[in-house]
Amino acid sequence: MNKNIYSVTQVNTYIERMFSDDFMLGNLSLTGEVSNCKYNHTGHIYFTLKDEKSAISCVMFAGKRAQGLKFTMKDGDKVVVTGYVGVYSPQGKYQVYANQIELAGVGDLYQRFEALKQELADSGMFDSMYKKPLPSHAMKIGVVTAPTGAAVHDVIRVSKTRNPFVQIILYPAQVQGEGAAPSIISGINCLDSMGLDVIIVGRGGGSIEDLWAFNEEEVARAIFHAQTPIISAVGHETDFTIADFVADRRAATPSQAAELANFVYQDFANQLERYSDKLNRALDYKIDTIVERLNNYKLRLQLLRPENKIKANEEKLSQLAVRLASLMQAKLDRYESRLVALSGRLDGLSPAKKLAAGFGYVTDSKGGRVDSIEQLKVGDSFSVRIKDGSIDGEITNLSNI
Amino acid sequence: MGDNKENTIEESFAILEDIIGQMEEGDVSLDQSFALYKAGMEELQNANAKIDQTKKAVMALNKEGQLEIFEGDE
Incomplete structure (x- = not known):
């Protein structure tokens, strides 16, 4: 007996530390055939991986499955498991804790895929110059x-x-x-x-x-x-x-x-419809424009007709005549009022009017007008005309005023 | 313009765009407009005639390499 005696826990803990310190056991991939595969109700998968001579326990925890397992694993599958080897100390058991499980052979296929892809790419078969365009209306x-x-x-x-x-x-x-x-x-x-x-x-x-x-x-x-x-x-x-x-x-x-x-057939039909509309609208517009221009020309031509020119001249003439007449009338009116004024004044100066007021008109014997005593001498006959007749007489006296 | 029945639908569309563009420019005569309109309508007919508007059954090649109506769907 050794002098140091360890507990089971101490031994398992020691082994567990050895495993976890080991670089190779910390991350490895191993291949084998699946057996004793059990899907636990908690979602964990327990299975044994074996080859001709040996077997090892494996577990994939539920949390790893979404990322690490892309197929439904079953007994007999040849797989590659990637993960680490650890100790389950409650049972003193070591096992593989799987992070990823792939079907064996997939790796081969993947390599073949990559190799062929590279080869064909190198030969130019993927070049865009060889790509034919897809038909727009197949x-x-x-x-x-x-x-x-x-x-x-x-x-x-x-x-x-x-x-x-x-x-x-x-x-x-x-x-x-x-x-x-x-x-x-x-x-x-x-x-x-x-x-x-x-x-x-x-x-x-x-x-x-x-x-x-x-x-x-x-x-x-x-x-x-x-x-x-x-x-x-x-x-x-x-x-x-x-x-x-x-x-x-x-x-x-x-x-x-x-x-x-x-x-999309409907898009095609709509496109045709749009073109048809556009063609019709373009033609309608053209026709409308031309009709409008024709109407415009017609209007302008009508305005330029000779009759219209004559009519316009006549109108102008008649306007001028009216203006002339009114100017003339104004002038006449002015003369007339002046005439009235003048005839009023003339009337005041009339000799008959003076006689009526008691004045007399003196003439000598020969009928000549007398307006000075110098024209007469005592003894000359004279005549005075008054309003309703004439008085004849002889000068008896002449005196200066 | 409208005389080539060999235009693809894309080409027909390009021709129609061109015709409409010319008609909308405004400095074309009425006669030209009518000619363009006629050509445009013909091109529309051409494009439309490209699509055979009858429904067709899906056909499948049989083992003898002959076409027969495909019953596997619908």
Whole structure:
């Protein structure tokens, strides 16, 4: 017996610290076959990983599953587990605490995918200069996909919604498993020879193995060499395949592929309607403008007619005549009032009026007017005319005043 | 202008834009306007005739490479 005796807890705690201090055990990936796989009601997964000679306990806690496990793991699966090895001291057990579990072989596929992608990219097959533009108004659309499932249904539904008159030709292809690639290739070649406007090649979502045919080099080459523009639509938004890189256009989903392939018929009809309206309006406007100008000319011509000129002159003349007449009248009126004034004054000066007032008009014997005594001498006869007759007499006396 | 039935719909649209533009400019004669209008209407017909407005069944290629109506949907 040693002189130091430890408790079980002390030993397990010591081992636990050794494990946690170990660099290699802190983060590793190990591969093996799943057995004794149990989904605990708390969400944790307990399983054993084994190979021909050995086994190790594993656990994946519920909190790790969303990020670390993308498939439903079951007994017999060959997997790669990444995590750390730790001690569960209550039982003195060591086990793998898994952060991530992947199906073995996926890594291989991924490497193959990357290698082929690089090779085809280097050969220029992904260059934008080879990408054919999609037709703006496709009427005949080819579809290479499985005749059952969501993909074909989505393509037909979306296409018919956008353009009820589109002609869809389906090549029912095998899209996964043995023989999928040759089936897809023959679909592409067959539809390419039919003179369609655009071809959709794709399938719905699935695992990387399910989608694998779309990563085959021969499929990529068939897409590349097709004369018809090709839209790839493989799996979901996040799935990228070689077919996506080589296609003329990648759609995230089969539904989106149908949106890219089809124009909206109603938009087209509306556009025609707008053009028709614009043409009619432009012509109406032109005609209106011309009619308006004609009316304008007519009006101006009417104003310039000779009759109108004569009429205008006559009017002017008559206006002048009226002015003249009124000026004349004014002048006449002025003369008349002056005449009245003058005749009044003249009247006052009349000799008859003076005689009437008692004055007499003296003439000599010869009838000449006498206005001075110098013209007469005593003894001369004279005559005085008064209002109602004349008096004759002889001068008896002359005296100066 | 309206004599080529080979125009794509996009080309027809471009021609229509051009015709309408000319008509709206105002310095074209009435005769020219009528000619442009006629050409425009013909181009509209052309564009419309490009779309075969009959509904078509979805067709599928059978094993013999012949087209038959696709029953798998709808």
